[in-house]
Amino acid sequence: MAISASAARRELDVQRYPLLVVVLVPLLAIFVQALIPRFVPRFDILDLPLLVTIYFAVGWRNPIAGTVTGAVIGLIQDALTSRPLGINGISQCVVGFLAASLGVKIDVENPGTRLLINFAFTLLNIVIYLFIMHHMLAQNLGTNWLHEVIKAVINSIVGVFFFDILDRVRPRD
Amino acid sequence: MSRYKNILFLVTVLVVQIIGLAVQIRRPNPTSADAPAVRLIRYWAIGLMSPPEKVIHGSGTGLRGLWSNYLDLRHVRQQNQDLREQVGRLQLEQATLLEDARQGQRLQQLLAFKEHYIYSTVPTQVIGTSGTDQSRVLYIDKGAKDGLKPDMAVITPDGIVGKLKDVFAHTSQVLVISDQTSGAGVLLESTRLRGVLRGNALGQPQIINMLPDDRVKPGERVITSGGDQIYPRGLPVGVVDRVVADTQNPPYLDIIIKPAANLGHLDELLVITRASDHMPEKEKQDLVQSAAEGAAVSQRRASDILAERLPGLNDPNAVVDPKQGQQHSDAAAAAAAVPPKLHPPPALHADHYSPDATPPANALTPGHAIVDPRYAPEPGVQAQVRNTADGKPAAAGTGARSPGAAVPGQGASPGTPHPAAKPKAPKAPPTDQPAEAAPAPEPSTAPPASAGDGGPPR
Structure with a gap:
């Protein structure tokens, strides 16, 4: 019964976006993320590509699409850093998968829900990232958890407004 | 399924x-350059991002150039004047440091130490960042086509920034010193402690794994040590901000550094493309020029320095005898012609501790106090002091005390004017004496030195 309800919800609420939007929005988010910290150094506390991954994953409600989106965006982010490729790829594909799975079960149009899922998935992304760095790559890097929590809070607040902007590029039925 | x-x-x-x-x-x-497959993926990603970044950067630079080169030229003359004065001042400073530098080079030659001078640099512009606070990376608009290679040092005139990690055809990746995977050999300038610099979780450069040392204080300058073979020795890194305990590796300390270069707002960078163990010709010419100018200025200013150290020579209230004035000007001219020998100025109020005040050792008798006739109290004062010691009151108005008659521990009376407050007219120095040898004032007219007065007023 529960499965059939989820399937019905998925059929009813699944969002469809033009291909141009699906390609350009993640690229634009990565571009802005790479460009703005040059002028505003503190901007790097935001993670716009992660917010785009969450937005598309919960909108599509398709775990496979969410996984692919997260992996591709994460790999492009990794390519711009000095770290090995795959760290952000792994963390964001897990986030994309879970966000899509969650989108099937709950209403993600509500701002309060968006605030919570953005906070939870940003924190999850950080935890997975640090797990890979410390335990899989054996890189002894310092971690400031207060900074990471602040980062998650800021991302969740900005994410509410960012999702509202992205809603406007969605074609209306 | x-x-x-x-x-x-x-x-x-x-x-x-x-x-x-x-x-x-x-x-x-x-930590070295990537494998070919990974490098290819990075190349694609950077190829996707850098063209629009270059366009935005180019348009911004064009607008700024239009404004600064054609429209906003109000303060250029003043800036030019300020810069000229700064160049002159720096040349003088360079001249004063020249001898130390030569001595250092001689010692380095003795130790077979290879000094690395910066021979050539390539100016570049920052066009982008990694976009995440987990990796402090910058992208610049020059690459392998411009002669850049991995592991070249990247600096600004203020201090070091980082090193090149991946170099592509027209773009390069700079690993900033605030990244947690970076590393640079550094040296604390005054305490000469060496360490490794790398970033922390908050993006602050820090010297890691330092043993506790009380000498390390905030504000101490940090420079590159040259031991990493990337950054030439002696480049500014920053100043010590604070010292914190390393919670993971007690009892080691981490020294947080405030970087000399503004790592948050980097625009124009210099990549050191060539360093050598010989000083560049241009630098040699600058040093020779600075040395010549410094020598000329120090020659010219010797009399000024002398007047500054001996204010009595330039007493504006002094009555100048024309004949003495003529002698004085002759002496000054002679002093200006002959390079002056700088000696400590003679004491205005000589005492036992003044130079040449103590008799030679062969003139001393064991068990006897040193009695210098210059400091012996006058007979009347001697009797007065003896009477006071016997318990009899001293007679009032017994006359002026000589400086040597001051009771130990007793300072100058409140009404006694300090020589600096009302300077006496100096006697003109004899022409056969050097100009800096100022005559000592007569003992009878000079007030006693107050307790704690370390010497004559300078």
Whole structure:
């Protein structure tokens, strides 16, 4: 019964976006993320590509699409850093998968829900990232958890407004 | 099977990426340049991002250039004047440091130490960042086509910034010193402690694994040590901000550094493309020029320095005898012609501690106090002091005390004017004496030195 309800919800609420939007929005988010910290150094506390991954994953409600989106965006982010490729790829594909799975079960149009899922998935992304760095790559890097929590809070607040902007590029039925 | 389709897909994607990570980490030196396949993916990503970044950067530079080069030229003359004065001042400073530098070079030659001078640099512009606070990386608009190679040092005139990591055809990646995977050999300038600089979780450069040392204080300058073979020795890194305990490795300390270069707002950078163990010709010419100018200025200013140290020579209230004035000007002219020998100025109020005040050792008798006739109290004062010691009151108005008659521990009376407050007219120095040898004032007219007065007023 529960499965059939989820399937019905998925059929009813699944969002469809033009291909141009699906390609350009993640690229634009990565571009802005790479460009703005040059002028505003503190901007790097935001993670716009992660917010785009969450937005598309919960909108599509398709775990496979969410996984692919997260992996591709994460790999492009990794390519711009000095770290090995795959760290952000792994963390964001897990986030994309879970966000899509969650989108099937709950209403993600509500701002309060968006605030919570953005906070939870940003924190999850950080935890997975640090797990890979410390335990899989054996890189002894310092971690400031207060900074990471602040980062998650800021991302969740900005994410509410960012999702509202992205809603406007969605074609209306 | 279709029920587990999603989870199987996720696991497959994860496994592929983990294998990819393992292949990248398996390389002998993970901090060196990437493997070809990884480099290709980075090249594609950077190729996707850098063209629009260059366009935005170019348009911004054009607008700024239009404004600063054609429209906003109000303060250029003043800036030019200020810069000229600064160049003159720096040349003088360079001249004063020249001898120390030569001595250092001689010592380095003795130790077979190879000094690395910066021979050539390539100016570049920052066009982008990694976009994340987990990796402090910058992208610049010059690459292999401009002669850049991995591991070249990147600096600003203020201090070091980082080193080149990946170099592509027209773009390069700069690993900033605030990144947690960076590393630079540094030296604390005054305490000469050496350490390794790298970034912390908050993006602050810090010297790691330092043993506790009380001498390290905030504000101490940090320079490159040259031991990493990337940054030439002596480049400014920053100043010590604070010292914190390393919670993971007690009892070691981390020294947080405030970087000399503004790492948050970097625009124009210099990449050191060539360093050599010989000083560049241009630098040699600058040093010779500075040395000549410094010598000329120090010659010209010798009389000024002398007047500054001996204010009595320039007493504006002094009555100048024309004949003495003529002698004085002759002496000054002679002093200006002959390079002056700088000696400590003679004491205005000589005492036992003044130079040449103590008789030679062969004139001393064991068990006897040193009695210098210059400091012996006058007979009347001697009797007065003896009477006071016997318990009889001293007679009032017994006359002026000589400086040597001051009772130990007793300072100058409140009404006694200090020589600096009302200077006496100096006697003109004899022409056969050097100009700096100022005559000592007569003992009878000079007030006693107050307790705690370390010497004559300077």
